[in-house]
Amino acid sequence: MEVTKEQFKPVDKSGPVKEAIVRPSLTYWQDAWRRLKKNKLAMFGLITLVLLILFAIFGPIFTSYDYATQNYNIKNLKPNGEHWFGTDDFGRDLWVRVWWGTRISLFIGITAALIDLVVGVLYGGVSAYYGGRVDDVMQRIIEIIYAIPFLLITILMIMTIGPGIWTIIIAYSITGWVPMARLVRGQMLTLKEQEYVLAARTLGAGSARIILKHLVPNALGLIIVQITFVVPSAIFVEAFLSFIGLGIRVPLASLGSLLSDGVAAIRLYPHRVIFPTFVFSLILLSFNLLGDGLRDALDPKMRK
Numbered sequence: 001m002e003v004t005k006e007q008f009k010p011v012d013k014s015g016p017v018k019e020a021i022v023r024p025s026l027t028y029w030q031d032a033w034r035r036l037k038k039n040k041l042a043m044f045g046l047i048t049l050v051l052l053i054l055f056a057i058f059g060p061i062f063t064s065y066d067y068a069t070q071n072y073n074i075k076n077l078k079p080n081g082e083h084w085f086g087t088d089d090f091g092r093d094l095w096v097r098v099w100w101g102t103r104i105s106l107f108i109g110i111t112a113a114l115i116d117l118v119v120g121v122l123y124g125g126v127s128a129y130y131g132g133r134v135d136d137v138m139q140r141i142i143e144i145i146y147a148i149p150f151l152l153i154t155i156l157m158i159m160t161i162g163p164g165i166w167t168i169i170i171a172y173s174i175t176g177w178v179p180m181a182r183l184v185r186g187q188m189l190t191l192k193e194q195e196y197v198l199a200a201r202t203l204g205a206g207s208a209r210i211i212l213k214h215l216v217p218n219a220l221g222l223i224i225v226q227i228t229f230v231v232p233s234a235i236f237v238e239a240f241l242s243f244i245g246l247g248i249r250v251p252l253a254s255l256g257s258l259l260s261d262g263v264a265a266i267r268l269y270p271h272r273v274i275f276p277t278f279v280f281s282l283i284l285l286s287f288n289l290l291g292d293g294l295r296d297a298l299d300p301k302m303r304k
Contacts, residue, residue, distance in 0.1 A: 032221070035297040042293020045286040052283060056106055059099035067092065067100040068251040076269050086271045088261060092251075098275050101253040105235045105283070108168060108254075112234035113227045115173045120180025121223060125211045127181070128188030139185075146178045154241060163249045168238050176234065183226055187219045194218075221298030228291035232284045239280060255280045 036042055060067070063084075071091035079086045085094035127138040154171040161167045191197065192215060200210050216223075235255075241247040242256030250257075255276050262273025 032294075032297040036293055039293040039296065041289045042297070045289030045293065048282055048286040049290065052102060052279070052286070053106065056099050056103040059102075060096045063093060063095055065093035065096050067097045067253060076265070076272075078269075079271055085275045086269070088272055089265065089269075094258075094272065094275060097253045097258060098255075098279055101255045101258050101276065102279055102283070104165065104248060104252065104254045105238060105256075105280075106231075108165065108172075108238045109231035109235040111169050112172050112176055113230045115169075116177045116180040116230050117223070117227060119173070120177035121184050121216060122211075123177070124181035124184030125188050125215055128185040129192055129207060129211055129215065131189075135185075142178050142181060145175055148175060150175050150237070154246060158246055163246060165248065165252075168241060168247060172234060172237065176230075180223075180226055180230070184219060184223065187222055188215050191215050191218050221294075225291055225295045225298060228287055228294055232287040235280075235283060255283075 036046075065083075069092065071087075073091065074083070074087050075089050075091040077083050077087040083093050083095065085098055087093055088097070123138065123142075127135045150171065153174055154168070157167045157171045161170070197210060197214055200214055205213075238247055238254060239256030239259065242254045243260045245260070248254040248257050258276035259273060259280065262269075262276055266273050
């Protein structure tokens, strides 16, 4: 193809060439929050969780009833102006019991997440950072722990301590942190070879400082996403144990025990299972929607 003079045009020098700013200057967390706000399903999950937590904390104070007082004169009432969710077969107000059960279920889920955050992150970080024989020994310990069935551990704890909130938490703390430790270990194996880690080690930084100041913060996005899935998983486990009678001790109630009581009378009094099921489903759905949104918002590859 022949090049001619007419194919070229002179540059217009009448005005200065301005550089357009394509996107604002944002930090990693500001950009993640901006992307999370654009995800309508994730924001629905976040707002719903906030409302459920507020109802769990303040819901019981909107009525004069408590979760334990029995009144056989008003047993199995349908929802009305005084008992908004009706009553159970002991005449206890279901509004109060549902929100007390939500409070207990959320407490167990958040406690399980904290155990994962502390034990799982530190165990996985130490295993990946030191590597070699230390990593081999720590991973073999994880495999032994993971091979023990969780239900068997729970039954042994119940036989030793008795049913209750802390029994479930102790049983979960024995094995529940293992998936988090494996996930963090895999992430740390990649991060520890980065230049900033080598620079910190060259400057004389100790192992604890490198793990806590460099490795863990850079894996924080992955850890946060995992925690949002740990909480509903722990709540589901607690609900399952309470449903089969191995969970919360009466007169306390969790969503699982309320579901168990409601299923027994579902044909005659469906309100006793509808409200706990609705709240339980909202909790699981909201955490999963929020977790999916956080996974996309905290992923650097999704940044545009």
